[in-house]
Amino acid sequence: MSDNTAKNTAKHTAKALVLPVALLVAFEVWARATHLQSDSLAAPSDVVRALAEAFADFSILIATRDTLFSAFTGLAIGSIIGLALGIAFGLSNTLNRLMEVTVEAIRPIPSIALLPIALIALGFGYRMEIVIVAFACVWPILILSRAAVRSIEPRLMEVSRALRLPAAQRVWKIIIPAALPRIFVAFRLSAGIALIVAVTVEIAINPIGLGAGIMLAQQALRADLMLAYLVWIGVIGYALNIVLVVAQRRLFGRAALSGDSA
């Protein structure tokens, strides 16, 4: 039985790999046959070589560090603010309804629109990027943790009242543990957003990190290096997603994944 499923997964993986491998091989052959000279395309083998070189001189590693540092710091700040507001709004219906118009007025501002404001207030560098990432991460966490707190089993709240737990302990011992699986889903979502926003800010304006790296490669007409950065950014996005899905499964079991649609 288990042998059979293993065989099935292997078969699925093989089928999944057919298309990308075929495309890569076809592209490599075409590039070699036509002696491709281009500012925007490069043979896959050249891209791999450029990626290896970028690793060898640490340039891509430093860029990765800068991007991930900004993304994760912004994510942490945004999560804390979003979680605090989400729990407060989830617990107090009065507060939630009073803040509704304010939240709905600020939320639709596209995070990237804050870029020029952050630029003149903070200048280039980590800080402006972190602020924009944090702004982008606050909203999903706020909305989803508010929903998570509201859906906590009412009896748990009754217990905490019966125990006369002070407010801080009630939040720490009852609310956060009870809502944690769904809060983690929000966190996973926000981590993806944080990476996207960080790279976008770097591409648009900020001269650090992977986004700046890929822009520089483009401006230097190094198609191979540019595509190497693109592939690497894709790998990081994919790896981040995998790590968070695995963490979620480990921490909360498979049941937590069903909360995805919420």
Place this chain on the structure above:
Amino acid sequence: MKTTGILWRLASFAVAAGFVALWQLIANFKLVSPVFLPGPDRAWASLVRGFSSGDLLAKLAGTVEHMAYGWLAASIAGIALGAVIGSSPRMRTYVAPSLEFLRPLPVSAIIPVAIAMLGLTQAMALFVIAFGAIWPIMLATIHGFAAVEPRLYEVARSLQMSKLAVIFKIALPSASPDILAGMRLSLTVALILAVVCEILAGLDGLGHWVLLSARAFRSADLFAGVILLGVTGYVTSVAMSLAEHRLLAWQASQR
């Protein structure tokens, strides 16, 4: 019940007005340098001035145009591709994993590649916006097609409907909630990418406007632009939920 709802709404507006007043006070007492933070009065004056001279309106139209064309192209292509991939189980096993692999890629990373191919042009912006906006729509369509109630397909087979008829009469309607949700997600992506492309390529639009205002330290104009971008995001998302409501009304009545 209804009146308390209205009262809450009013109170909520009052709180928002309070925040605006606080912003005005901070600006008036210059707690934050006015270079960075104009008061709401100055931002409002800039909005009014921009609209009466037509400057801001033209920029707004530019951004909305980029966003709308890219998003429409993405919607058409995304639904078509999603339908092709989603309606064939074989395509699903071969193609869908590659798409899932590409999904977490930050789409803005495609911008340099698009610039290398197309230059700093409108075409580049449209390509980037469409490329970014297509993913949620296409994946939602594939998912919606895969989740069609199998009995509906059996009915179609026994009625000997053609493949096209199955897609248009059964699969598309039953996948429409997924597709519309994907299209709504894409709207946000389209707006963000439109702003980024305008910043990078200097295309006529609010993105370019806010960047120029920031460079010239015209903070009132900058805030006016940001407010307009927020309004754009809000209006498009409200319009989308109205459309969703309309288009899915038949489903709600069925249940």
